[in-house]
Amino acid sequence: MTTGITLYTLAAVVGLTAISVVTRAFFMLPRRPLPIPAWLREALRYAPLAALVAVVAPDVLLRDGALLATWRDAALWATVAGAAWYVWRRTILGTIVCGTAVLLTLRLVLHFQ
């Protein structure tokens, strides 16, 4: 199913663009400096990581809303390979290349799901 330009997607895009500008300029915006409350500083430490993990984990562990039922899953092993690369080399580019190589090999050659 194709997602085209509709009122809904346009609103999403306008909001996302505003979020790009406002988050990146945030503390440059006020004329006078903003004091950052301590609780917010602590929350800032964990929220970005949580948001990323919350998108990744279901992509890896769930298929159609249920936990993986088979080990013959290409995305699972692609994630393991990508994570191993990241631990070894600490590069995001390598994580993508290594994980995608494993994904395509398993899916196209070994016919994993």
Next chain:
Amino acid sequence: MTGMSTPHPIWRDPAFVQGARDMAQPALGIGAWGLVTGVAMVKAGFSLPLAVLVSLTVFAGSAQLATTPLIAAGAPLWVIWATATCVNLRFVIFSAGWRPYFEHLPLGRRLGIGYLAGDLNYVLFTRRYPSPRPEPGQQAYFWGGAVTNWVAWQAFSLAGIALAAQIPTAWGLGFAGTLALLGLAGSLLVDRATWVAGGVAALAAVAAFALPFRLNIVVAIAAAVAVGVVLDHWGRTPKAPT
């Protein structure tokens, strides 16, 4: 003092050239990230015009990757925006770092700088100007890197959008976007507290997956922040050896 008082155009400034040169090599890595983002949008079902529009306006790889499946699933706008805001929170922290260099500029200029200030721009700029005070050439250096970064990102992102249609969906290449987020998440796992918070976020996101509107993401963020803050207050957590 502003570095803008020079008579020649800013792109002739040696600092602009230096900024562009410093960005040229890392821009290849940025390009790969852009390619993945472009492919992921089309593979999620975005039409060509929508994918191009998002690339040219939103200009935020991790936020785009995180929100693309949400937009494709028709999630409520506030969930989409909340997710993007959370993914972008690191930029809020960087913006506090940008402030001493650029706070004297007019609002429009500060907004423009903010819009183009990616992760690498911050890393390269603070390496070139370690002391947080305005100096001549800083704006030229920033724009040199920012323009290079923007061109590389857009060229690769648009290439990804164009090429995605040639790649069979069965290959599952959209997963490359998930792998990119995985690497980015890895870069944020710096001590025991962040590992625990990340684990909690993963469990919560999977356990709450049945919630409508991708609210599992909000649940995961709330749970991870709560656990992280509690860990911080439970005495100093020993740093994991790295």
